Every structure is written in structure tokens, then in C-alpha cells.
């Protein structure tokens with residue numbers, strides 16, 4: 001069984017969608033461990049209530065390298081094959097990226113390369129785009145920048161607030177993250193420059 005390590009910092013709805021797809025037989029994988037850098041992340045409780053291993057590794061007082069060393073250790077201890085960032089609000093060091101080459105995915109709530117970084121949905125509304133969406137991408141050393149695995153777009157309606165747009169995007173996030181994980185786990189792809197090509 002393909003072992004996933006999921007990193008969260010908060011709500012964990014993407015993690016829950018992945019867990020639900022696994023439980024429902026729609027994604028062939030196993031969640032080996034859920035790790036949060038925040039003890040109060042609601043996703044930790046959800047993980048525990050699903051009977052999953054959920055660990056908090058607080059980042060306070062540690063520099064990036066020390067912290068990432070702990071993260072790598074925990075993920076390796078659980079034999080994680082693919083690391084899935086799901087609302088994990090920390091930048092990862094080059095050491096971390098090197099420990100899991102092409103084995104880290106992230107989901108971002110915009111059609112990258114538009115609106116990287118924080119508050120992507122706010123940025124999209126402020127810019128006045130007519131299409132918004134989400135992106136699953138491999139993680140490299142730059143923020144929200146690695147090769148794109150999948151994207152989904154949603155319309156921006158005239159009456160949208162950040163809340164309504166976030167909700168519309170989130171629905172798509174929950175759909176494409178599991179699909180992207182399945183594709184990557186299948187191994188049937190190549191990376192040509194920035195392009196992820198499915199074979």
C-alpha cells in the first residue's frame with residue numbers, strides 16, 4: 001500500500017477529503033501519519049477520530065533546519081512514500097526537499113503562477129480575474145512554484161465575496177488533490193522541464 005504523510009497547520013479539510021476517498025475505496029493509498037506544526041490544528045483531532053496516527057511537532061523556538069530534521073525523521077519513521085502538504089503554513093528547507101525528491105505535493109488555491117503566497121483568493125478578487133481555481137504541484141525550493149500536476153478552474157461571479165469564492169475553489173481542491181495523488185502514485189508520468197506529462 002502506498003504510504004502518505006500529510007502535513008497540516010489548520011482546518012484540514014483537504015486532508016479529510018483525501019481520507020474520505022481512501023476510506024471509500026476511490027484512492028488506493030494509506031495515510032501513514034498526519035503531522036501538524038500547530039497543536040490547535042482542528043485537523044489533528046479529525047485524524048485521531050479516524051483512528052489515524054496524528055502527531056504535533058511544534059515549530060516554536062526551532063530554526064528551519066532543526067525543525068525540518070524532525071519532520072524528515074517522523075516521516076521516515078512512518079515509511080512515507082509521498083508527502084502531501086495540505087494547508088501546511090511553513091516553507092520547507094532545501095534539505096527537506098532533497099529528502100523526498102519529486103515526492104512532495106502541495107495544493108494552492110489559485111491557478112498558478114497567478115497569485116502565489118498568502119490570501120490567493122483575496123488576490124484573485126482584488127485583481128478582478130474572471131476565472132479562479134486551484135493547483136496541485138510538486139514542491140521545489142521556491143514558494144508555490146514546482147511543476148504542475150493538476151489544475152481546476154471555477155468562475156468568479158459578480159456577487160462573490162472571499163468566502164463564496166473560497167468555498168467554490170475548495171470543492172475543486174477536494175476533488176483534484178486525490179486525483180493528483182493517484183496519478184503521481186501510479187508512476188505513469190514524466191517531468192519534462194516544468195511540464196508533468198502523463199504516460
Ligand code: GRF
Pocket residue numbers: 008010011012013014015086087088107108109134173
Ligand atoms: C486550502 O485552501 C489550500 O489550498 C491552502 O490552504 C488551505 C487549507 O485548507 N494551501 P484545509 O486546511 O485543507 O481545509
